[in-house]
Amino acid sequence: MRAAVRRGAGISRVVRGCGAPKAAPLLLSCPKRTIAAFRGGAGGPEGRGGGRWGPGANGWRSQAEEKQEEPEDAEEEEEEELLRRDPLLPAGTQRVFLIHPEVKWGPGKPQGTRAEWQVAEAQALVHTLDSWSVVDTAVVPIKTPDRRLIFGKGTLERLTEKIRGSQGVSAVFLNVERIATPTKTELEAAWGVQVFDRFTVVLHIFRCNARTKEARLQVALAELPLLRSHLKSDVGRPDGRGGGSRYIMGPGEASLQVQQRLLKDRERRIRRALETLRAKRLLLGRQRRRREFPVVSVVGYTNCGKTTLIKALTGDAAIQPRDRLFATLDVTAHAGSLPSRMTVIYVDTVGFLSQLPHSLIESFSATLEDVAQSDLIVHVRDLSHPETELQKDSVLSALRGLRLPAVLLDSVLEIHNKVDLVPRYRPVGPHAVAVSALLGLGLEELKAKLEDAVLRATGRRVLTLRVRLAGAQLRCVAGAGGRGGGFA
Ligand SMILES: Nc1nc2c(ncn2[C@@H]2O[C@H](COP(=O)(O)OP(=O)(O)OP(=O)(O)O)[C@@H](O)[C@H]2O)c(=O)[nH]1
Numbered sequence: 193m194r195a196a197v198r199r200g201a202g203i204s205r206v207v208r209g210c211g212a213p214k215a216a217p218l219l220l221s222c223p224k225r226t227i228a229a230f231r232g233g234a235g236g237p238e239g240r241g242g243g244r245w246g247p248g249a250n251g252w253r254s255q256a257e258e259k260q261e262e263p264e265d266a267e268e269e270e271e272e273e274l275l276r277r278d279p280l281l282p283a284g285t286q287r288v289f290l291i292h293p294e295v296k297w298g299p300g301k302p303q304g305t306r307a308e309w310q311v312a313e314a315q316a317l318v319h320t321l322d323s324w325s326v327v328d329t330a331v332v333p334i335k336t337p338d339r340r341l342i343f344g345k346g347t348l349e350r351l352t353e354k355i356r357g358s359q360g361v362s363a364v365f366l367n368v369e370r371i372a373t374p375t376k377t378e379l380e381a382a383w384g385v386q387v388f389d390r391f392t393v394v395l396h397i398f399r400c401n402a403r404t405k406e407a408r409l410q411v412a413l414a415e416l417p418l419l420r421s422h423l424k425s426d427v428g429r430p431d432g433r434g435g436g437s438r439y440i441m442g443p444g445e446a447s448l449q450v451q452q453r454l455l456k457d458r459e460r461r462i463r464r465a466l467e468t469l470r471a472k473r474l475l476l477g478r479q480r481r482r483r484e485f486p487v488v489s490v491v492g493y494t495n496c497g498k499t500t501l502i503k504a505l506t507g508d509a510a511i512q513p514r515d516r517l518f519a520t521l522d523v524t525a526h527a528g529s530l531p532s533r534m535t536v537i538y539v540d541t542v543g544f545l546s547q548l549p550h551s552l553i554e555s556f557s558a559t560l561e562d563v564a565q566s567d568l569i570v571h572v573r574d575l576s577h578p579e580t581e582l583q584k585d586s587v588l589s590a591l592r593g594l595r596l597p598a599v600l601l602d603s604v605l606e607i608h609n610k611v612d613l614v615p616r617y618r619p620v621g622p623h624a625v626a627v628s629a630l631l632g633l634g635l636e637e638l639k640a641k642l643e644d645a646v647l648r649a650t651g652r653r654v655l656t657l658r659v660r661l662a663g664a665q666l667r668c669v670a671g672a673g674g675r676g677g678g679f680a
């Protein structure tokens with residue numbers, strides 16, 4: 193009989209396992225079930241692939257917990273009101289002309305990547321959105337990304353000719369982190385269509401994919417800088433909307449101030465609503481820790497296979513990985529079992545992406561707090577991706593930005609995924625395991641490594657007990673009707 197126990201718990205703990213509360217063993221013996229989604233308040237749509245705490249969940253949720261989770265009506269209404277907004281980008285079809293400005297030399301030249309890979313990622317972002325397509329692509333060499341109109345005069349003219357001459361282009365996606373509002377306005381005037389930057393497109397994807405209230409509120413928070421920049425561009429509009437101009441005091445100025453105040457108020461209310469949801473989530477986290485299941489956070493670049501891996505490790509049929517960037521926006525938790533039958537909770541997280549404005553990551557940092565609360569971080573990497581090293585750097589720098597405890601950062605276990613696409617791949621170093629989450633290759637070795645790492649991180653030990661078949665201890669386990677069958 194093998195079991196993982198916390199240091200100091202010893203055999204007495206094992207014996208105590210015979211009298212464990214009825215509810216716990218149901219979970220222990222049924223680790224495949226998704227056990228919780230950190231949803232943003234009751235009533236929100238369910239996170240993809242994540243089950244939720246709820247009635248009928250094998251009865252292991254106490255009434256006290258249900259009471260604590262019950263949302264206040266006023267809070268619910270406030271959240272609903274904050275979420276009732278038209279999307280920043282119009283719904284429906286977009287036929288996009290994709291322009292990738294390539295800095296050829298100098299300090300602005302990105303390292304460790306190539307224009308074609310960056311174009312491929314930008315295309316993947318577009319294809320992530322239903323009924324969006326790329327009509328044409330142009331890689332345009334530029335000297336410096338900081339010029340007012342990004343391109344030189346001649347290049348801009350050639351681009352304008354090309355865009356205006358392309359059939360059915362409804363928007364231009366300029367693959368840069370952010371475009372300043374005056375630049376956007378001038379380029380739109382030249383090209384006759386809307387111009388989106390990376391921030392706007394990613395934000396739109398987030399908006400389309402966010403399911404829980406917390407994720408949706410975080411998107412609403414991340415949208416505020418864009419709404420603010422739109423405000424400024426409204427001032428002095430020739431159609432008189434917003435009135436006045438930048439230079440003349442009058443109704444326009446007053447209206448701008450009112451709108452700024454409304455946005456400030458909106459930001460304050462979103463932050464307050466998020467704080468309330470966060471408090472609930474932390475409470476759930478504390479309750480989960482009281483149940484004493486080690487927590488393993490699964491992080492990585494978007495589309496590297498985090499969700500697929502969790503599905504493979506837990507056998508959770510409800511999880512549906514998709515070949516899309518940012519498919520997972522809601523942090524969800526799923527129970528799985530390690531070789532010693534220790535139950536662990538895998539936390540599926542939002543994927544990272546390079547070149548994203550800090551404010552966007554910051555808006556999602558609340559959900560990433562769960563990572564800081566975990567016992568172990570596993571970093572899933574797509575080894576088949578040509579930019580796998582660059583992706584690794586992006587993830588590690590984002591993790592450092594989350595100010596995680598040093599002990600968590602130092603013990604990150606790297607999982608080299610999609611090795612079915614890389615023939616004869618062997619990882620180097622003791623902290624990496626090669627797997628194919630899709631084909632189920634390398635999972636046993638991974639589980640063994642996970643168990644070692646979890647034991648080290650939590651101070652648990654695996655005890656092997658010899659029990660005589662006719663002994664009193666075995667009668668105790670059997671007599672408990674399986675209730676003491678697993679202990680972690
Ligand atoms: N060939 C191969 N494909 C894989 C493997 N693991 C995942 N995939 C595919 O990669 C795509 C993305 O998988 P997900 O599990 O959704 O990736 P993710 O990291 O959760 O993505 P986001 O939630 O969008 O950040 C899906 O099409 C998977 O089928 C693997 O081991 N081999």
Ligand SMILES: [Mg+2]
Pocket residue numbers: 498499500519520540
């Ligand atoms: Mg995912």
